[in-house]
Amino acid sequence: MGAPEPPGSRRPGGRTARNRAAVVEATLAELARHGYPGLTVENVAERSGVHKTTVYRRWGGVDGLIVDALDAAGEDDWPAPVTGSWETDLRAVAYEVVDTFTDPERAAVPSAVVHAAFHSERAATALHGFLAGRHSRAADAIARGALPGSVDAAAVVRSVTAPLYCRLFITGERVNRDVADQAVAAAVAAVRAGVYG
Amino acid sequence: MGAPEPPGSRRPGGRTARNRAAVVEATLAELARHGYPGLTVENVAERSGVHKTTVYRRWGGVDGLIVDALDAAGEDDWPAPVTGSWETDLRAVAYEVVDTFTDPERAAVPSAVVHAAFHSERAATALHGFLAGRHSRAADAIARGALPGSVDAAAVVRSVTAPLYCRLFITGERVNRDVADQAVAAAVAAVRAGVYG
Numbered sequence: 001m002g003a004p005e006p007p008g009s010r011r012p013g014g015r016t017a018r019n020r021a022a023v024v025e026a027t028l029a030e031l032a033r034h035g036y037p038g039l040t041v042e043n044v045a046e047r048s049g050v051h052k053t054t055v056y057r058r059w060g061g062v063d064g065l066i067v068d069a070l071d072a073a074g075e076d077d078w079p080a081p082v083t084g085s086w087e088t089d090l091r092a093v094a095y096e097v098v099d100t101f102t103d104p105e106r107a108a109v110p111s112a113v114v115h116a117a118f119h120s121e122r123a124a125t126a127l128h129g130f131l132a133g134r135h136s137r138a139a140d141a142i143a144r145g146a147l148p149g150s151v152d153a154a155a156v157v158r159s160v161t162a163p164l165y166c167r168l169f170i171t172g173e174r175v176n177r178d179v180a181d182q183a184v185a186a187a188v189a190a191v192r193a194g195v196y197g
Numbered sequence: 198m199g200a201p202e203p204p205g206s207r208r209p210g211g212r213t214a215r216n217r218a219a220v221v222e223a224t225l226a227e228l229a230r231h232g233y234p235g236l237t238v239e240n241v242a243e244r245s246g247v248h249k250t251t252v253y254r255r256w257g258g259v260d261g262l263i264v265d266a267l268d269a270a271g272e273d274d275w276p277a278p279v280t281g282s283w284e285t286d287l288r289a290v291a292y293e294v295v296d297t298f299t300d301p302e303r304a305a306v307p308s309a310v311v312h313a314a315f316h317s318e319r320a321a322t323a324l325h326g327f328l329a330g331r332h333s334r335a336a337d338a339i340a341r342g343a344l345p346g347s348v349d350a351a352a353v354v355r356s357v358t359a360p361l362y363c364r365l366f367i368t369g370e371r372v373n374r375d376v377a378d379q380a381v382a383a384a385v386a387a388v389r390a391g392v393y394g
Binding site: 114115117124125127128131132155158159161162163166167169170171172173182185186187188189190192193195196 | 311312314315321322324325328329332352355356358359360362363364366367368369370379382383384385386387389390392393
């Protein structure tokens with residue numbers, strides 16, 4: 001089987017782009033509604049109005065749908081928080097994770113994607129790329145917020161998100177703004193102690 | 198359907214206990230070999246020498262097997278590292294996580310269990326209990342290692358393991374002893390700054 005044509009590679013703004021947008025939107029909606037185990041090409045085709053054979057031909061299957069939805073999400077204009085200080089930027093990043101994952105409606109899609117990554121190498125690779133992009137944008141933001149230039153900004157961002165993701169997806173412990181505040185305080189202490197360069 | 202009889206609850210040392218030990222061992226061996234998606238009652242029955250109908254009756258199915266294997270693992274005599282100082286205890290905990298998950302043979306079972314927790318609420322609850330037990334033993338150990346009494350030892354342990362688990366299971370980034378050292382250094386800086394009480 002040949003590699004599928006990269007979605008959206010033809011006639012930007014034409015039917016190909018419209019189909020991709022509709023399929024990505026339908027994939028996210030289906031993930032939000034049924035989670036990863038309930039995602040099917042049939043349902044995405046029906047919801048998007050794109051013919052099932054087109055979805056199979058261009059996306060290959062469920063994994064391809066998730067990969068493309070993550071790629072599309074990574075191309076968005078998510079603004080990393082810019083508050084003027086790297087410490088409050090970090091807090092804003094941490095709060096955004098907490099607020100997203102404690103709201104069942106907002107949590108549905110990202111949770112389903114993490115779930116998918118456990119099933120599929122391709123989904124995992126796409127998730128890793130998506131998170132690396134988010135971390136990198138947040139790192140750029142805190143680096144502009146007067147973080148000392150020698151500090152590894154990406155490591156600082158990861159040190160704040162890791163305790164939250166670990167609780168959410170591994171240990172099943174609660175997350176809330178207090179947990180986020182503690183993660184930020186720990187990151188700030190570590191930066192001041194020179195742990196991140 | 199009634200609740201299954203708690204495994205091992207009858208005649209300790211007798212056939213019930215022997216069956217449980219054989220089934221737990223077979224469950225772990227099957228998880229190591231085939232991962233969570235390949236775990237079946239049939240294979241566990243065959244490997245353990247316990248009749249399939251007995252396995253179904255007492256463990257209910259794949260989820261029950263994983264839950265009991267985790268319960269059994271939590272009853273073990275895992276010794277939290279006791280090195281004489283809380284900082285080197287912490288480093289030993291972090292290195293144990295790194296060494297386990299960078300050795301494919303040792304990583305197979307715990308990785309399969311984390312995978313299972315994404316599929317099954319019961320497996321997730323059992324995993325959360327298992328990790329809480331491990332964290333609590335490690336916290337007791339570092340508390341004896343001259344960690345100031347006011348410090349939340351469990352929070353310190355979690356702050357060291359979280360960056361490792363997050364890389365392993367969420368962001369797909371490498372773990373190694375350098376990453377562990379950085380996590381320990383960050384935890385030590387946070388303790389000194391009073392972040393954990």
